[in-house]
Amino acid sequence: MNRATSGVILVLIAGLGMAATYFAQHVSAPGIAAQQRLIDSRNLLDMLSPDSYDNQPLELPLTLTDHTLANSTLLAGYRATKAGQPSAVLLRSQTTGYAGTLELLIAIDVNGMLLGVKTLKQSETSGLGARIAEWPNGWLQVFSGLSLADTGNNGWALKKDQGQFDQITGATITSRAAINAIHDALRYFDEHRQALIGVNSHE
Known part of the structure; x- marks a missing residue:
């Protein structure tokens, strides 16, 4: 085998290796991205019990109306469901400290009880x-269970x-x-409960 033939073979082998690597990355990328979304979602929703919902709330944002409130602004809302039934609403709230x-991020169950509060930015x-x-935050945990x-x-x-309430x-x-x-957020939930949890007015 002469030197030219060996060079061609090496180039082909390297090319096949790069193609195989690209193919493997291309095939596995969606799965890795999906897994990362699940991790990110779990970190964001860790104030909800894992067995209290089976959907991906952050992927289905709610349409909010009247989102400028007395002391804050609602940036987004999400609904958690279990077997197709609403289990909680999450409201992303912004205020000035x-x-x-x-x-x-404020989690409220379908009866208007606070499930938890988590700071996203400060x-x-x-x-x-x-x-x-x-x-976990001991001060914010004081609000869980209240309505x-x-x-x-x-x-x-x-x-x-x-x-x-005591202060920090x-x-x-x-x-x-x-x-x-x-x-x-609690008042907003109370006033917009039907729309937030997906209950029709005739129910």
């Missing part, structure tokens, strides 16, 4: 208001504002902003 934008002071981004029915409107405030130590403005946004 001490140092800038504060964005929360620009608060390190060591003070920025602690609202910690996960408008068992917490009057006046109760949705800091104790220093004659409400019923050293972060009055951050705490107040979060409470107001959560209260806004």
Whole structure:
């Protein structure tokens, strides 16, 4: 075998190797991307019990109306379902904290009870208001299980504002902003429940 023939064979082998690598990546890419979406979704929805839904809520956003609220703005909404039945609504809420934008994901069950609250974005002071981004978050967990029915409107405030909630130590403005946004979300759910959970008006 002369040198030219060997060179051609090496080029063919390298070409076949690159083609095989490209084909493998092309075939596996959708699966890898889908798996990554599941991981991202799970991280975002980790305040919901995994057995409480079987759809991909973030892939089916709800159409929201009247999204500018008293103390916050709703950026998006999602519905979690189990066997085709609604199990929870997630509202992505934006408000203003001490140092800038504060964005929360607020999960509410079909009866209007808070399932959890998670901070998605914040620009608060390190060591003070920025602690609202910690996960799990002891301060935000206080709100789980509450609803408008068992917490009057006046109760949705800091104790220093004659409400019923403690603040994050050293972060009055951050705490107040979060409470107001959560209260806004619960009121929005109460007013738009049928549309949010997909219940027809005649049911």
